[in-house]
Amino acid sequence: MELLRIEELKKTIKKKKILDGFSLTVNSGEIVGFLGPNGAGKTTTIKMIMGLFSITEGHISICGFDIVSDFEKAMENVGGIVENPDLYKRLTGRQNLEYFSAMYPNVDKSNIDSVVDLVKMSARIDDKVKTYSLGMCQRVGIAQALLHNPRLLVLDEPTNGLDPIGIKELRDLLKYLSKEAGVGVFISSHLLSEMELMCDRIYIIDNGIMIGEKSIHQExxxxxxxxxxxxxxxxxxxxxxxxxxxxxxxxxxxxxxxxxxxxxxxxxxxxxxxxxxxxxxxxxxxQRTLEQDFISMTTGSKTQIQ
Ligand SMILES: Nc1ncnc2c1ncn2[C@@H]1O[C@H](COP(=O)(O)OP(=O)(O)OP(=O)(O)O)[C@@H](O)[C@H]1O
Ligand SMILES: [Mg+2]
Missing domain, CATH: 3.30.70.340 (Metallocarboxypeptidase-like)
Structure with missing residues (x-):
């Protein structure tokens, strides 16, 4: 099932073209990478998906709901982290989740327990956030994004600052969510090797245009x-x-x-x-690395990589 559809998306801020008309889709059970160098337009796109930035031109729909004409229904189906998880450091992980759950009408304590379980934070959830490692903060951030049981999870560079073990744990968690719970994951990054390990498909953007799409073949x-x-x-x-x-x-x-x-x-x-x-x-x-594909694409013209 198609969870996210972006069509000919454009964004102009103060006459500057940030996104110049690209399209993509994310299906349930899929982890889709959104790759691009600094300033490519990843965060801008993700903010638009989350309803935090207006759309200049084009369409975004989530589970078939247009985010402009059907805003509330679209937002019910998406959860995400933009840039960094926003947690209150002096509160415990659970208190943070309780605080955020108040923003949703149908989220209760049992939802909190199940998302904490899902992100494997049960043992530390009653400790203060200031005692957490970055990886733990990231997991609580994902728990927060999953509180209202969305079908689409959108993460903006969630591996930033994580060590290799933290990255592997995140990868395992996202694979579990997509393959076992059927969540569609849309994840941005500028780290190619990481995306190769994590994603089923990757879109590559540069300067607000799509320069390639690649399926990652599993074993x-x-x-x-x-x-x-x-x-x-x-x-x-x-x-x-x-x-x-x-x-x-x-x-x-x-x-x-x-x-x-x-x-x-x-x-x-x-x-x-x-x-x-x-x-x-x-x-x-x-392995033929995405690194090579990426470099040849960002320095060349629009191509379809094989
Ligand atoms: N509010 C804003 N006003 C003006 N320009 C902006 C604004 N937000 C983003 N931009 C510009 O839009 C372009 C894309 O920025 P964006 O943050 O989406 O890139 P990114 O792909 O997320 O980069 P990074 O990898 O560094 O996070 C950049 O040139 C940036 O300067
Ligand atoms: Mg960014």
Missing amino acids: NQVADDIYSYTFITSDAIRTIDYFKEFNANCSQENGGVNLVMKRSQIPAIVKSLVDQNIDIYAVNQK
Whole structure:
């Protein structure tokens, strides 16, 4: 189900074009990245989705409700954090959630307990926020955004300032929310490697225009993609000879053999190497990074990345 639809969105502030007409969608159960360098227009877009900024031109709808003509219904279905979670440091996590829950008509104590549980903060929720780590603040911020049970969660650079463990915990939490609870997550970032690990799809903007869209293939969906592999075997020369029989694109490097091949063919190759008494110590798949895509796109023209 489509939770967020942005159509030809434009924003002009004091005659300056901030967003110049782009479109995107987010479906339930999906984590969609919104990537772009500083000043690209990510926060502006997210503020517009949350109803905090007016729309100059174009449309935004949430669960089919236009945020201008059906504002209240649209807002019932979205929760989010813009820039940083706004928590009262002298209050406990629970007191913060109680305070924010008063803004919604149908949120009670049981909602608070369930969101605290969801973000795995039960053990610390009655401690003061000033004793929390950044990762804990982020989790309470997400709990706050989920209080009214929205179907779409919008997060503006939530990994900022988190250490690698905090980032992994956030990633696991968002995956849980999207895959188990069916929430659609729209998350902005300028960190490409992180988005690759977290998202199902990524949109890339620069200077207020869309410059690319990319699906991130998860492990078992990539059978037919071509990757570069490095084979470390007991006999590099015979390995290369074997690859050459298939006119494979291969080369020897640092004691290993590089091979460019469809992923689906690798198991058969490994089997025949073993059959020929060549021992295999490692087969490493090199990832094509979004970093390269991103740099070539932001310096080039509008492209569709594959
Ligand atoms: N209230 C405002 N008045 C004027 N210009 C603004 C305003 N808000 C944002 N801008 C401009 O809009 C552009 C996009 O800003 P925005 O904050 O959306 O970028 P961003 O992608 O979130 O960047 P960052 O990664 O640094 O957070 C910038 O050039 C910024 O200076
Ligand atoms: Mg921003």
